[in-house]
Amino acid sequence: MLKVDELDVFYGNIQALKGVSLDVRQGEVITLIGANGAGKSTLLKALSGLLKPQRGVIDYLGQSIVGKPAQTIVRDGISHVPEGRRVFANMTVQENLELGAYLRKDKAGIREDMRQVYERFPRLLERRGQLSGTLSGGEQQMLAMGRALMARPKLLLLDEPSMGLAPLLVQTIFQIIEEINRDGTTILLVEQNAHMALSVASRAYVIETGRIALSGTAAELQASEQVKQAYLGGQ
Numbered sequence: 224m225l226k227v228d229e230l231d232v233f234y235g236n237i238q239a240l241k242g243v244s245l246d247v248r249q250g251e252v253i254t255l256i257g258a259n260g261a262g263k264s265t266l267l268k269a270l271s272g273l274l275k276p277q278r279g280v281i282d283y284l285g286q287s288i289v290g291k292p293a294q295t296i297v298r299d300g301i302s303h304v305p306e307g308r309r310v311f312a313n314m315t316v317q318e319n320l321e322l323g324a325y326l327r328k329d330k331a332g333i334r335e336d337m338r339q340v341y342e343r344f345p346r347l348l349e350r351r352g353q354l355s356g357t358l359s360g361g362e363q364q365m366l367a368m369g370r371a372l373m374a375r376p377k378l379l380l381l382d383e384p385s386m387g388l389a390p391l392l393v394q395t396i397f398q399i400i401e402e403i404n405r406d407g408t409t410i411l412l413v414e415q416n417a418h419m420a421l422s423v424a425s426r427a428y429v430i431e432t433g434r435i436a437l438s439g440t441a442a443e444l445q446a447s448e449q450v451k452q453a454y455l456g457g458q
């Protein structure tokens with residue numbers, strides 16, 4: 224579904240991605256784990272058209288998307304939930320969800336997806352008229368995910384959905400990620416929480432200072448001494 228080959232991204236003189244290659248097959252949950260500053264968010268931004276790579280290939284459903292505008296990429300079926308949620312604080316929950324569908328014209332489909340989002344996130348339904356800036360961190364994460372789903376993505380890019388959330392809420396968010404995948408959406412999940420990420424993913428990549436250092440099935444990486452030491456707290 225998605226094939227990234229030898230991707231280089233620079234910020235000025237600083238090279239944030241160095242020849243990154245990975246692939247995501249339809250129906251998978253893939254996770255990319257790595258420490259602060261390793262380049263995880265940069266990769267997602269390149270995939271969703273927010274950053275232009277200096278070199279390399281990004282093929283999505285058999286077509287190159289390098290250089291395409293971000294909104295074309297959304298329309299093609301890739302939705303990005305950025306780090307730190309970024310909901311529109313002065314708009315209500317309902318208005319944020321409606322914005323997620325702004326590129327769509329199928330009113331009946333939008334209504335149906337809104338119903339499904341509220342079914343998946345009952346907390347958002349209770350708070351549909353509340354200003355989003357007053358939601359808790361976990362509720363904002365749910366809203367950011369719900370808004371991305373309103374674009375009816377084929378591929379969902381999630382940037383650190385567990386960041387700053389209490390352990391119980393992290394579990395809820397990961398359960399929802401599994402449900403979204405079960406319902407047919409392919410997921411590329413960026414996480415520092417390697418333990419949780421490896422528990423939902425089928426395959427994983429480890430990124431270190433802009434390079435893919437390791438890859439394999441989630442089970443292989445869970446068993447790897449290197450991963451245990453660096454990302455699983457030595458467990």
Ligand code: ATP
Pocket residue numbers: 234237239257258259260261262263264265266306415
């Ligand atoms: P984190 O988990 O802390 O968000 P990350 O793995 O997502 O980390 P990136 O945000 O992709 O890391 O950053 C990769 C590298 O690029 C870092 O060294 C960072 O300092 C640098 N970088 C990121 N954004 C910019 C920017 N706008 N200008 C310059 N350098 C940047």
